[in-house]
Amino acid sequence: MEISPVEIPSYFLCPISLEIMRDPVILSTGMTYDRSSIERWIFSEKHQTCPATNQPITDPDLITPNHTLRRLIQAWCVTHASDGIERFPTPKPPINKSQIISLLEDAKKPHNTVISLRKLRGLILEGERNKRLVEECVEVMDYLVSLIKNYTLEDKINEGHLWSEEDVLESASSIATTTPCEEALNLLHSLKLSDKGLIRVLERNEGFMDILTAIMAKSNYQSRVYAVFLVKSLVQVMSPTRMILVRSELIQEIVRVVKDQVSSKAVKTALQVLCRLGPWGRNRVKVVEAGAVQLIIDMLLDERDKKACELMLFALEQLCRCAEGRSQFILHDAGIALVSKKIFRVSHNATESSVRILNLVAKYLATPVVLQEMVQLGVVAKLFMVLQMDCSTKAKEKAKEILSLHCRVWRASPCLSPQLKAYYPS
Structure with missing residues (x-):
């Protein structure tokens, strides 16, 4: 208007x-x-x-x-x-359950499935009440999940193998029509299910996470995006036991979404999933084995988006909490230099994550080579700046801990200027 x-x-x-x-x-x-x-x-x-x-x-x-x-x-x-005042049309009345069931019956007719699902999606986009009514209709939720299950099973029978990255790219450009599975994924994403609805999906559909894993492994990019959005929502309501039992294949596909950079929103969502799953069981090790540490460092080299940088650094910090993650971090030539460079350049949150990463490396991988590299790359000087600048208390505590931990080595180093040595914490 x-x-x-x-x-x-x-x-x-x-x-x-x-x-x-x-x-x-x-x-x-x-x-x-x-x-x-x-x-x-x-x-x-x-x-x-x-x-x-x-x-x-x-x-x-x-x-x-x-x-x-x-x-x-x-x-x-x-x-x-x-x-210049525009007259708006008379609003449509809210839908009721009988209308939803009628659309569901139409959707069960093979030639009407996609059209009916699109009509249903149009209705839920009209208002929150419509969304809630559709979510509370168990028959609709079961049908949407069944479409995803059936499509996945048919693909396994027809193809007998997982698609390669080249297959995915070719599919994304060649598919002209939307499949029932894709419409079902889109509809589930549009519903933005409540915690209660998400828990119901998990409880009524054992193995649903495996189905989403298969979709991310072999579907076109749009379906992968919807699948990773659903995974994020489901992971947020999962019990600790479920998160501990998450399969390596799911984590590998989440990492691959990050690697393929399907979309900026999908990458951020995938990173959030990895951060959520990481603390449980051996999930951190699984993420590291999927190549996430090297991948995140490579992406940070060129990343300019503030939110993405914060997420990547936070994810990197989580992965450095296990020995395997720290080892992979050190193996990357740009690891220490890059993380040090991000201090003060992104945000307070990014600075705190960066200092925590350096703290973990300095605590558990403090070889003479690593300590010398930290001096030569100006990491020690950056840590002194953290103590003097307007940083969070936690960041200052971690910086002081690193400096105190290796004071004998760094105080004796000719690479450290006399001015910095004078500020060395006691």
């Missing part, structure tokens, strides 16, 4: 979005809001009180359309059309 100099009546504005209401609805507290705003407030953000009055919302489902106000707003828009 274009900006207009016309003064908009205050009661036409949603108290949450402060924009003209397109679908005004009345809460049980008597206040009126735009449907999309209040549904997001209640169902997505999980608030239980009225945003304007702070009164408890006794029945979240009791949202009544304010037809009178909507007609007034539409009439006002028509009156001020010459001022």
Whole structure:
């Protein structure tokens, strides 16, 4: 809607979005809001009180359309059309479960599957209430998972092997139509399932993570993106026992998503998954064995995005907490220099992760060669700067610990300037 100099009546504005209401609805507290705003407030953000009055919302489902106000707003828009005010159409009524079941029945007809799934996706994108209704419909969730399972099984029978990277690239450019599996993945991603819904998927579908692993191994790039988004959501609600039992194949495919740089969002999501899984069982070792340490260092060399740098450094820190990770870090020629360079250049979080990585290396891999390299590359000088600059307390503590740990070696080094030696912590 274009900006207009016309003064908009205050009661036409949603108290949450402060924009003209397109679908005004009345809460049980008597206040009126735009449907999309209040549904997001209640169902997505999980608030239980009225945003304007702070009164408890006794029945979240009791949202009544304010037809009178909507007609007034539409009439006002028509009156001020010459001022650039656009009249919006009458909103569609919210869907009910019978409509969802009807679409589900249509989707079960082979020639209607993709079209019906797209219609269902269009409905859930209309509002949070629609999303919640679809998520609570167990029949729909089971059907979507079954489409993914069946498609995966058929591919295994037809192909008998996992696709190579060249196959994936060729597939991504040649597929002209969307498959039911891809639509199901897209729909599950669009639903943004609640924790309760995600747990239900895991409990009712043993081996679902293996299916997502297979999709990431042999599907086109779009399906891999949806699959890694789903993996992230599922991992967030997994019990410690489930995370300990995660297969190496899943971790390998997550690392491959990072390596292939499918999309910037997919890479960040994959890194978050690795960080989430890392602390449990032997998962850190599995991630290292998948080549993640060398890969992350290589990517950090050219990475300019702040959020991506923070995630990569945090992931690298997690991997350096195991002996295998530290060994791989040292083997990379640019490891120490790169991490030191990131101090002060990205963010406070990146600086803290970088100092922690150096701390782990200095504690457990402090060979004469490594210590000499840290002096020559200016790492020791950077650590002194950490003590003097505006860094977090934790970063300063870790920097001081490194300097104190190897004070005898570095104080005697001719590579360390007298000015720095004078600032050496006691």
